[in-house]
Amino acid sequence: MLHRLPVEDLRLGMFVVSLECTWLQSPFWRSRFLLRDTDDLARMVAAGIEHVTIDDQLGLGPTVAAADEPTGVEVIAQGTPDAPLLVERRTARRRGATDVERARATVEKAKDAVAAMFGEARLGRAVQLAQVTPLVDEIATAMERNRSAMLSVTRLKTKDEYTYLHSVAVCALMINLARQVGCPELEVHALGIAGLLHDVGKMAMPPSVLGKEGALDEQERRIIMSHPEIGHRFLQASPEVTAVALDVCLHHHERVDGTGYPEGLSGDALSRAARMGAICDVYDAITSQRPYKRPWSPSDALARMASWSGHFDEQLFRAFVASIGIHPVGALVRLHSNRLALVLPCEDEDPTTPPVRAFYDVRDARFVTPQDVATRNSEGGDPIVRAERGDHWFRGDWATIRARVEAAEPAGTVAATLVQAQAAEARA
Structure with missing residues (x-):
């Protein structure tokens, strides 16, 4: 639903669909945008804009009604003193577009x-x-x-x-x-x-x-x-x-x-x-x-x-x-649990929550037994926090470690790869 509001009643999170000003007067190149920054409010005031129109289906709506305003329920028969008969006024609504x-x-x-x-x-x-x-x-x-x-x-x-x-x-x-x-x-x-x-x-x-x-x-x-x-x-x-x-x-x-x-x-x-x-x-x-x-x-x-x-x-x-929030297959990511994991192929319709194979505990700085986990919250998963760089964590050994994790080799075998590489580097 559209609402016309004074600029001083705007709140962050509202979606502006029109500004009551000329195109030249507007401080923005777009007339429709989500209000996310207090600086944008200041720019509207500085430009002399007094009213805007918002859409509460795309963002926050106006402040909710006060408690003593009509609630959509009215008494239509007294019934008994302790139990009045109530009926809810129902308003037919069209389903909003997805x-x-x-x-x-x-x-x-x-x-x-x-x-x-x-x-x-x-x-x-x-x-x-x-x-x-x-x-x-x-x-x-x-x-x-x-x-x-x-x-x-x-x-x-x-x-x-x-x-x-x-x-x-x-x-x-x-x-x-x-x-x-x-x-x-x-x-x-x-x-x-x-x-x-x-x-x-x-x-x-x-x-x-x-x-x-x-x-x-x-x-x-x-x-x-x-x-x-x-x-x-x-x-x-x-x-x-x-x-x-x-x-x-x-x-x-x-x-x-x-x-x-x-x-x-x-x-x-x-x-x-x-x-x-x-x-x-x-x-x-x-x-x-x-x-x-x-x-x-x-x-x-x-x-x-x-x-x-x-x-x-x-x-x-x-x-x-x-x-775009999509991690490539084989990429290194950090999970909410502070584990590092490899992204696995995703057959689901949502590529932003792929399955992953966790193999390294960042807090304890140690390899753990590779475990395939979901990353979708609705499945009780361990969400992806961000992408990581394998060469930052494992330097030149990253390609070998990734191959062993992909093969789901035990944690000890993966860790041995790093130890052997570090020993060889020390001898050199």
Whole structure:
């Protein structure tokens, strides 16, 4: 339900859906957001905003009614002095939309808008940021409301809508990653726009190549690999498009080791925005149904991406993993019980709570018998607290220790590996 409130009645945790001010007067780039910071309240007051509208289905509602206000129960017959006959006034309510249903509606609306934008691009018409900005606003709101619901919906792509939904998904992932690394909200917005526009060059690709079910031949590969430069030239003709969007469009297929395309940039020559775009683009591509391959599960996809040496910025990749709350198979994590554990394959629909194999007690600094445990609270599990680095805990012995834990070898055998390695290092 929507409520109009004076600014002084706002509380942290309320979800603002509109501000009673002009666009130029607003201190925010979004009109819909969860109120999480007292500084945002101060900015509203400083901007002269007096009233806002909130949605109590997306956040906290107004202060509850006082005790002497109507309760929804009335006496309709006296009955006996000690037992009046009461009846509850019942109000029919429609079931509120679930987060998945809201996410699906947002994605469907964004997909149609992106499809229309690509259609305009094929006709040579420039991108209008006034049409793009509300889309990014809605996607950002959906990610703030329920990240998992939004990301699960964007993974469901048919052959005909892949290109459009891929743009929506990369926009959502860029927003999520930008928030994870602490970007200011204006930069979050710019990166969201970059994600939405990064594949606009696909509008010039022949459908026979774009949707081909088999492997591409060399000529077809050259055609597909031209889409970043085609998209970049198109966006250059759109005067409102930012430098960040141009950069991500041109460089989202580059790799930090210089083996990417179209320019073969490496190291510091690649901007942070381009590195972020590369991670988000690949993750959505390999977890989506494609004409030529089945999708990988999120945890399997992250495990494979982690193994591709030189492909991604390692620090940003770790932030990306944290931002989506999914740990790769084989990753090292710390549990609530202060044990270290390996992430095991997850066959469940929720990849954020995978089974793990605990093997090391941090408090006692000792190996324990490997034990497979659940991480979901509802199953009495031991929740994952955070990711850890194996080379930090076990240095160069991590690969061997991980292999022995994966084989569920006894604690003594795993510990012996470390002792032997340390002895050899001491002798050297």
